[in-house]
Amino acid sequence: MAFTIALIGRPNVGKSTLFNRLVGQKLALVDDQPGVTRDRREGDARLGDLRFTIIDTAGLDEGAKGSLTQRMRAQTAKAIADADALMFIVDARAGVTPQDKMFADLARKADKPVVLIANKSEGKHGEAGTAEAFALGLGDPVPISAEHGEGLSDLYDALAALMPEPVDEGDEADGAPEAGDEATRPIRVAIVGRPNAGKSTLINQLLGEERLLTSPEAGTTRDSIAVDVQRQGRDFRVFDTAGLRRRSRIEEKLEKLSVADTLRAIRFAEVVVLLMDSQNRFEEQDLRIADLVEREGRALVIAVNKWDLVERKGGEIATLREDAERFLPQVRGVPLVAVSGISGEGLDRLMKAVQEAYAVWNKRAPTSALNRWFEHAINANPPPAVSGRRLKLNYITQPKARPPSFVLFCSRADAVPDSYKRYLVNSLREAFDMPGTPVRIILREKANPFEHKRKKMR
Structure with missing residues (x-):
């Protein structure tokens, strides 16, 4: 089972930004407004050769019993209980707040390894807050900027010390299905x-x-x-x-x-x-x-x-x-x-x-059955004449599924009425038992073998 780390801290310290940075994509919503994250979200994180599961959580905050805030905190408590280690995040620019001190006690009581992170430490403004974080008693703070990707090498060293054993570089990195x-x-x-x-x-x-x-x-x-x-x-x-x-x-x-x-x-x-x-x-x-x-x-x-x-x-x-x-x-x-x-x-x-x-x-229609259906469908309801000229439908094929998609070769693709395309789609659904799923029919004009002669005559 993958090593699991929960991101915890008060609202708006940058937990979701760090989560997105470590999973390599913008999975969690990020906004300047505090309390954006409510549910806990898991992701497959990587930092260098380290691979682990990371859990983004709601900001730790006080709330009345039965309130939405209290239920959000219960979700965070469950994430802490399920995790192997914690990353406790403080805002280096804001400095250590009474909330940070209160929830640092909570992190200690969890009796799990804790990495203290001083986020938003880019530039000179974060130096004082990073120094204050020593007073939390959770070890040396790791100054980073989740938004700009600064300090990740120091974070790597701190996380590597927590991992139970080295990761085998021959392991599959992404877990993609064969x-x-x-x-x-x-x-x-x-x-x-x-x-x-x-x-x-x-x-x-x-x-x-x-x-x-x-x-x-x-x-x-x-x-x-x-x-x-x-x-x-x-x-x-x-x-x-x-x-x-x-x-x-x-x-x-x-x-x-x-x-x-x-x-x-x-x-x-x-x-x-x-x-x-x-x-x-x-x-x-x-x-x-x-x-x-x-x-x-x-x-x-x-x-x-x-x-x-x-x-x-x-x-x-x-x-x-x-x-x-x-x-x-x-x-x-x-x-x-x-x-x-x-x-x-x-x-x-x-x-x-x-x-x-x-x-x-995922369904595919057998080619022979598709040809029989096509012949029967146009015989039962021939395509209409448009502007006095008869439409000619040549043949149909299914190049792909997901959803079932068909290419219909015809003489004038832009002249085929939508009503006739709906007739073909409904007939396809019934003939090949494809209820409910989207069915695509793409019209293509068959190449005219005499087109080059027409150009020469001009």
Whole structure:
């Protein structure tokens, strides 16, 4: 198991900036506003030849019992308990504060190795604060600048002294899956939806623990947090995301960053679960999110949450499916599951639907069957004449899956009506059993073998 280090400290000392620096990419949201990080986030870090797991945490702060701040601190406490060592960060420019002293005591009580880091120490302004950090009694402070990458060699020396044994340089550095591991590699699943749809509660129920911060308050989740879930013998990498509101309602910079993080999670995912509130389903924003997922070419599953609050009269599921067909014709046949993040109802059905949607998303049509379908489709409904000239569709091929994509060679690509392309897409779905997943048809004009003669005549 990888050596694990938790980043701890009061709000706004640069924990997320250092986290992004060590994992080599901007995974955690960073802003000047204190308290941006709420959930704990894990990442694979590297510094020189050192490889370890790093946990970014919420800023240690006091809060009333039962408050959001208190639950954030509980998440940080869990990260400290799970870690093998701690990196305690102070702001060298601000100097040591009473909060720093209080939480330095907490770090000592954890009875784990601690590396004291004086961040933001670039220039002369940080020298005094770095000197003050000696008084915390956690050893010599390591002056760094996480933003500018200064002092990382000293940090390397401090971390190397904590590692239980040298890292074998022959080990795989990135843990990337081999080409033949597709069947066992975790399926990347993003849970998306409007604010307060119950995304974090649902994922906690899948995990069987309070891993993600939840609250009745809308907008609790800010970062896209990835967790590993095993269900029905299959591994999943599930991303909790910030709620997506209409663009006109997004005013704060921090919410814009959260939305951008959610959009990145959608693009990185293979299957997207659109979570709707059973009391307010198929609202305009839900339809916009579903359309976004289809345009991004990701497999889609619709989950209607808080099903435990619905009065059961019979036929509710059939009504949901009819609504999905009416509101979302672009993903006809999309899997739809009723669930409850509180009780756990329907979660096995949901994860089975995710696996099935993933399989359809990876589907390839056999060439011979595709040719037979194409001939039957154009005979049953020939392409229309445009401007008095008949359109000629020559042949079709599937160059790739993920999502299923087809190239149709024809005489005049720009003249093929959208209605006829929709007919071909729907016919493909039905013929090759590809419900719900995006299907792409790309039109290309076949080269005219007599074009060179026409040019000579001119």
